[in-house]
Amino acid sequence: MNAPNDLRSLTTPRLDPRPVPPAMVEALKARFGERCSTARAVREQHGRDESPFDVPPPDAVVYALTTEDVAFTVALAQQHGVPVIPFGVGSSLEGHLLAVQGGVSIDLSRMNAVLRVNAEDLTATVEAGVTRKQLNEAIRHEGLFFPIDPGADATLGGMAATRASGTNAVRYATMRENVLGLAVVTASGEVVRTGSRARKSSAGYDLTRLFVGSEGTLGVMTEITLRLYPLPEAISAAVCHFPDxxxxxxxxxxxxxxxxxxxxxxxxxxxxxxxxxxxxxx
Ligand SMILES: Cc1cc2nc3c(=O)[nH]c(=O)nc-3n(C[C@H](O)[C@H](O)[C@H](O)COP(=O)(O)OP(=O)(O)OC[C@H]3O[C@@H](n4cnc5c(N)ncnc54)[C@H](O)[C@@H]3O)c2cc1C
Structure with missing residues (x-):
């Protein structure tokens, strides 16, 4: 492939389609009303990310406002045997959001409340649709910041799901090291909570690390507890030239x-x- 235009025309394989049956669409519309859409434009917007692949759109899109909305949708999808695809803002680069089997896209961008900022212990708990810039705006006056910066103004749910990094990783590492706990809706529609605000716990499996980087395949994260850092007193930057x-x-x-x-x-x-x-x- 020589140019982005060539890449854009790559066809995405359709695998074992599992379309959403009309009864499920009806049940979604009954619960979500206008927050459930089957309009082509909305579906296409949710069937693409920043990758060059064709858009196989999901069959329906729901806009979740609560963990219960997510749990309802996932449980219903399990009952009807169709896939669900969590959606943040669609800034991922590897085709994560393509609905290769159809299914329901769960848009979390409206779950965008900063739930708690604990300045003393340098943590914050947010809903999964909060973006990194929104969080930084909310904590700036406390003299704190959240350093993971993948370039795009991605949601913290999407960043946790893709274990995002960025140029700040040199000092602050990646999402793996900065997510302390999660609320996750698992494939059965059950809500589980992992981790805590404590830096260290040796009780049980480290499920937080299992979900971080799982790219939406193990569950839908609805709440995330993150590590914060003091804003540096001074910042300087340099551009250095090298012969090679x-x-x-x-x-x-x-x-x-x-x-x-x-x-x-x-x-x-x-x-x-x-x-x-x-x-x-x-
Ligand atoms: C210009 C540019 C530069 C970038 N640079 C970097 C970089 O340097 N480093 C880097 O790591 N990334 C980089 N990225 C990629 C991108 O920003 C990340 O992948 C981002 O973390 C995705 O967040 P999102 O909200 O857009 O998620 P989406 O793209 O909407 O979703 C990404 C994946 O996460 C899943 N997902 C989303 N929300 C949830 C949730 N709540 N629970 C479970 N699964 C969920 C989706 O199903 C999908 O599989 C860059 C992107 C752009 C456009």
Whole structure:
């Protein structure tokens, strides 16, 4: 494939279709009213992410407002044997949201309340549809921030599901290290709670880590407890030029080994610089 346009035309395989039966659509409409849509445009918007693949849309989209809405939908889907696909804002890059078997997309973007900020123990609990920028806006006045930054203003549910990272990972690691606990609706429609605000617990399996990175396959996360950090007193940035990639990598290794507290690090090679210059007309 040479160009994004070629990639766009890739066809996505349809596997063992399991369409939503009319009785299930009726039950969803009875509960959700206008928050359940079978309109083509809405379905297509929910059947794509930022990947180049064709859109196989889901058969229906529901907008959840509560954990109970999610549990209802998942239990109904189990009863009718159809898939469910949790949806954040659709910024993922690997075709996660394509409804290859049909099914119901559960849009969590309206579950967007910051439920608790515990400034003393540096944690916050949010609904899964809260975006990282929304959380940072809500905690800024406490002198705190949430550092995981995958570029897009993704939901924290989507970020936990994809175990997102970003340029801040150098210092603050990834979602794996920063999710402390979850409320999750499992495939049977049961709500389970994992982890706690405590940094360490040795009781039982570490289910939080099992769900983080599971890409919506093990359950739908509805609440997330996250680790927060103090806003740095000062931030400085530098652009450094290197004769080749090898020199850049060696310098980075030395900086980290010497304990210089860098938070972000990003490498731009000649192709990337050319693209930036072309985009910004520099
Ligand atoms: C310009 C750009 C740069 C990016 N850079 C990075 C980067 O540097 N590092 C990085 O890690 N990612 C990066 N990404 C990818 C993207 O931002 C992440 O995948 C993001 O974490 C997805 O969040 P979302 O809300 O958009 O989720 P969606 O795309 O809506 O969903 C992603 C997956 O998570 C599942 N899901 C969503 N919400 C839930 C939930 N509540 N419970 C269970 N499953 C759920 C979905 O079913 C799907 O499988 C980038 C994306 C863009 C567009």
């Amino acid at each position: 990639i090898d020199a850049a990598v060696r310098a980075t290794i030395q900086i980290i080994q010497m304990g210089v507290p860098i938070a972000r690090c990003e490498l731009l090679d000649a192709h990337a610089i050319r693209a930036v210059n072309a985009h910004d007309k520099l």
